[in-house]
Amino acid sequence: MAEPQKKAIALLSGGLDSALAAALAKRLGFEVVGLNLATGFCTGQGRCDTVLAQGLALGIPVRLLDVSEEYLEVVKRPRFGRGQGMNPCLDCRIFMVRKAGEVMEEEGASFVVTGEVLGQRPMSQHLAALELVARESGLGERLVRPLSGRLLGPTFPERMGWVKREDWLDLQGRSRKRQLELAREWGIPAFTPPGGGCCLLLERAYAKRLRDLIREKGVEALTRDDFALLRYGRHFRLSPKVRVVVGRDEAENAALLGFPGDHYVLSLPDVPGPVALVLGEAGEEELLAAAGLAARYSDAPGGAPVRVLVHRNGLTRELWVVPWNKEDPRLRKLRIDR
Numbered sequence: 001m002a003e004p005q006k007k008a009i010a011l012l013s014g015g016l017d018s019a020l021a022a023a024l025a026k027r028l029g030f031e032v033v034g035l036n037l038a039t040g041f042c043t044g045q046g047r048c049d050t051v052l053a054q055g056l057a058l059g060i061p062v063r064l065l066d067v068s069e070e071y072l073e074v075v076k077r078p079r080f081g082r083g084q085g086m087n088p089c090l091d092c093r094i095f096m097v098r099k100a101g102e103v104m105e106e107e108g109a110s111f112v113v114t115g116e117v118l119g120q121r122p123m124s125q126h127l128a129a130l131e132l133v134a135r136e137s138g139l140g141e142r143l144v145r146p147l148s149g150r151l152l153g154p155t156f157p158e159r160m161g162w163v164k165r166e167d168w169l170d171l172q173g174r175s176r177k178r179q180l181e182l183a184r185e186w187g188i189p190a191f192t193p194p195g196g197g198c199c200l201l202l203e204r205a206y207a208k209r210l211r212d213l214i215r216e217k218g219v220e221a222l223t224r225d226d227f228a229l230l231r232y233g234r235h236f237r238l239s240p241k242v243r244v245v246v247g248r249d250e251a252e253n254a255a256l257l258g259f260p261g262d263h264y265v266l267s268l269p270d271v272p273g274p275v276a277l278v279l280g281e282a283g284e285e286e287l288l289a290a291a292g293l294a295a296r297y298s299d300a301p302g303g304a305p306v307r308v309l310v311h312r313n314g315l316t317r318e319l320w321v322v323p324w325n326k327e328d329p330r331l332r333k334l335r336i337d338r
C-alpha cells in the first residue's frame with residue numbers, strides 16, 4: 001500500500017475562511033490543491049475568477065468542478081432539513097465534502113480541508129453538525145477544519161504525526177476579527193464578503209419562487225431549467241398551472257428571450273419594455289392578463305392600449321392591451337416573490 005502523502009484538498013468557496021484554511025495547511029508544510037464546486041446556485045458573477053485569484057495569491061493550483069446536475073438532488077430531497085430559505089445546508093456540506101473526498105482519492109491526497117469555524121453559522125457549524133458532516137460524508141478524521149482544529153476531534157494529519165494539536169487554530173463564533181487579522185498577517189487579499197450571502201437558496205425571493213413551483217409541479221418533476229428560470233425576473237401566478245415571469249432589466253430580458261422550452265414569449269415592439277414568459281397552458285384570458293401585466297413594466301403611457309407581440313413555436317400574433325395600473329391590487333395579489 002502506498003505511503004500517505006502530505007497532500008490536502010482544500011475546498012475553496014471564494015470567501016476568506018476557506019482561503020485561510022488552505023493557507024494554514026500550506027504554512028504547515030502540506031501540498032495543497034484548491035477545489036471549487038459549482039452548484040449552479042451561486043449568486044455572484046465571476047466566482048470562479050475569485051477562486052482562481054485566491055489560488056494564485058496562495059500559490060496553489062485550483063480545480064473547478066461543475067457538480068450542478070448532481071447537486072439538484074440535494075436541493076430536491078435534503079435528508080437533514082432546510083434553513084430559513086430553501087437552503088439544505090447540512091446536506092450541502094455533506095455533498096461537498098464527499099465530492100472533495102473523491103478528488104482526494106484521485107489526487108492521491110490524504111485529507112480534505114474546509115474553512116468551517118465552530119459556532120459561526122447556526123445550522124451547519126455547531127459541533128454536532130460538524131461531526132455529522134464528517135460522519136455522513138465518510139471522511140471522518142480525514143476531514144480537517146484547521147481554523148477550529150484545536151476545539152474539535154483528532155484528525156488524520158495529527159495521527160500521522162505530521163502536525164501537533166497546537167498547530168491548528170481555535171477560532172469559534174461569529175466574530176470575523178481574528179480572520180481579518182490573519183488575512184493581513186499572511187498577506188491574503190479580501191475577496192468576497194464573509195458569510196453565506198452568496199447562495200440563491202438563502203434568498204427569500206428565490207425560496208418563495210421555488211416553494212411555489214414545488215406546489216405546482218411537485219419536487220420530482222423539477223428540471224434544471226425550472227431551477228435556472230427562478231433566477232430571473234418578477235414572478236406572478238395567474239392560476240395553479242400558469243406563471244408569468246417579467247424581466248427586470250436588459251440582461252434579464254436577454255436571458256428570458258433565449259430561455260429554452262415551450263412557452264409564450266411576450267414583447268413590446270413600440271415602447272421600451274420587458275420581455276415576459278408565460279409558462280403553462282394559458283388561455284386567451286390569461287394571455288391578455290400577462291400582456292397587461294408585462295405592459296405595466298414598460299414605458300407605455302397609462303390608460304392607452306399598447307401592442308404586445310406573443311411568440312410561440314415560431315408563430316407570432318398581436319394583442320392590444322391597456323397596461324395595468326401601478327396601483328392595481330392584482331399586482332400584489334399575484335406576485336409570488338414579493
Ligand code: SF4
Pocket residue numbers: 087088089090092093124196199200201202
Ligand atoms: S448557504 Fe447554500 S452553499 Fe452554503 S451550505 Fe447552505 S446550501 Fe450550501
